[in-house]
């Protein structure tokens with residue numbers, strides 16, 4: 001059975017004033033998975049949700065739901081519900097009536113309304129809260145009311161537009177666990193919008209990293225963290241050391257004035273590249289044993305590790321996460337494995353990246 005629930009084909013969105021918000025969006029989303037649209041403010045995340053919900057039209061391209069083109073299907077006939085950033089709860093209605101609202105509009109019978117609302121409230125751990133006023137609920141509880149209101153209609157897909165952004169850090173982390181757990185219990189497709197990379201890494205089955213109306217990379221959190229395909233993604237996801245480099249030949253790169261063994265291949269000799277090394281992949285050693293020699297500029301204790309800001313003689317900054325301490329002002333060595341060097345082609349797109357890997361793979365098989 002085809003497990004695809006939503007498909008975007010060449011979707012663009014522009015406004016009459018000439019603003020191009022989405023350039024050419026293509027993706028397929030599967031039933032029952034947790035997807036995250038991640039990117040800086042204004043990159044088009046909310047616009048994608050609005051097109052799925054039917055609140056706005058795509059300018060060109062096609063949107064499919066369960067294999068059926070839905071460009072012209074009105075919002076209220078789509079099997080989709082949205083949880084908004086500000087929850088959009090009705091302050092004059094109590095918790096029960098807020099959740100019941102959509103069912104009442106559909107003229108569902110009273111006995112069924114009662115049963116379904118109670119079930120939805122139980123699902124979000126708010127059984128017994130039905131008669132409370134919204135003003136008597138905490139931020140986290142309001143969030144759960146908004147989710148109960150979305151799931152009571154039994155939609156196939158739930159859209160969540162930065163639903164955790166109004167919460168303080170501790171509650172936010174709790175709600176991340178809760179939302180993920182809820183999605184798994186429900187078995188529905190969740191599409192979650194955020195500009196917070198940690199949230200995206202923690203919660204998602206698959207992440208779409210967006211910038212300026214384009215998908216820069218998609219994949220599992222581990223894929224995107226370990227194999228960012230360009231400087232934008234590497235910089236946006238996690239903390240990174242990114243420096244200019246040159247590919248000498250397959251498995252050999254040059255950066256910071258020295259040549260190193262690496263595991264990347266399939267690029268042109270002498271090609272200019274971007275190099276990424278994650279701070280946790282750099283190990284402190286003596287200057288004699290270090291592949292890089294750096295001076296420690298600052299050191300912060302972060303609980304689990306020390307965070308050192310260091311620089312080499314060319315002025316490149318190297319951020320280090322280390323369990324070992326160093327002396328501020330001291331010269332130290334940094335060691336790393338060849339696998340820790342991640343090589344990226346300048347401004348490579350996801351499509352070109354995939355083509356390159358495919359071509360390289362084919363060559364290997366010949």
Ligand SMILES: Nc1ncnc2c1ncn2[C@@H]1O[C@H](COP(=O)(O)OP(=O)(O)OP(=O)(O)O)[C@@H](O)[C@H]1O
Nearest residue numbers: 015017019021040041042043044045046047048195
């Ligand atoms: N009616 C409109 N007319 C012109 N431009 C618009 C209109 N609505 C939205 N935009 C523009 O579309 C772009 C993308 O907006 P969108 O809300 O999708 O971004 P976002 O990634 O969700 O950002 P945020 O995280 O700030 O909500 C923005 O630059 C915004 O100014």
